[in-house]
Amino acid sequence: xxxxxxxxxxxxxxxxxxxxxxxPNSESYGEEAAxxxxxxxxxxxxxxxxxxNGEEKQLAVAVIPVSLRLNLKLAAKAAKAKKAEMAKPxxxxxxxxxxxxxxxPLGQKKxxxxxxxxxxxxxxxxCVSAGKRGLEIELSPQDLAMLxxxxxxxxxxx
Numbered sequence: 390x391x392x393x394x395x396x397x398x399x400x401x402x403x404x405x406x407x408x409x410x411x412x413p414n415s416e417s418y419g420e421e422a423a424x425x426x427x428x429x430x431x432x433x434x435x436x437x438x439x440x441x442n443g444e445e446k447q448l449a450v451a452v453i454p455v456s457l458r459l460n461l462k463l464a465a466k467a468a469k470a471k472k473a474e475m476a477k478p479x480x481x482x483x484x485x486x487x488x489x490x491x492x493x494p495l496g497q498k499k500x501x502x503x504x505x506x507x508x509x510x511x512x513x514x515x516c517v518s519a520g521k522r523g524l525e526i527e528l529s530p531q532d533l534a535m536l537x538x539x540x541x542x543x544x545x546x547x
Contacts, residue, residue, distance in 0.1 A: 391520030392486065392496030396536060397528065404528040407516065411490075411523035418490040419455030422516065422525055430456040431508065433516045433525070436492045438476035438485070438501070439464050448476050448484055450503040452494050452517060452533070457506070457545040467504045467542040493520040494537050503539035505530065510541050 390398075397404045407426050415421040419435035422428070437451045437459050449468045451459050465473035478489045486498035494503055494517055509515050509530035517533065519526035533539065 391493065391524065393493035393518070393520040393526055394496075396496040397526060400536060402528060402532045402536060404526050404532075405514075406519060407525040407527060409523050409525075417455065418518075418522060422518075423455055426516070426525065428516060430454060432512050432514070434506070434509065436494045436518055438481040438492065439468075439473045440476045440480075441465070441468055441470040441473055443472065443474070445477060445480055446484070448481070448501050449473075450494055450497075450501050450537070450539075451506075451544050452503065452509070452537075452539065453506040453544050454508060457547055459544055460546040463542070463544050463546050464504065467540070467544065468502055487518075487520050488522065491518050491520055491522040491524070493518040493526070494533065494539070495526070496520065500538070503537040504542050504544055505534055505537075505539045506544045507541045509533070
């Protein structure tokens, strides 16, 4: 069990676990998950951490579809910051307690402001990392927002 799965169980949140054999040569963890699990890429979301205002330890979380790219200007706006940049991988791992490619928005060591791409609201369920490479948790977007205290915003400007 991972902290993400334990949180969903503790809060009695309906969820489904999907596990697959991660290919270490895969270039995109999220796209690999969608392909291997046979899921629509618009329902599989990746978890990205970004730093605010040049402070590498002042972080926030973006949860976006694997098929889209994070717009850092929109991420900064969502976090009410002047600017945003991608977090350094080692700081992201230390802050969340997860490894890159397996960072879940759920059960992180430190509660961070979380922003979920608004397209999630159109789905009955979405998949996010469950805290390990090759492990996904499927749950409703509303439950994800409740468990992370997340808000739905435009993060990609597609």
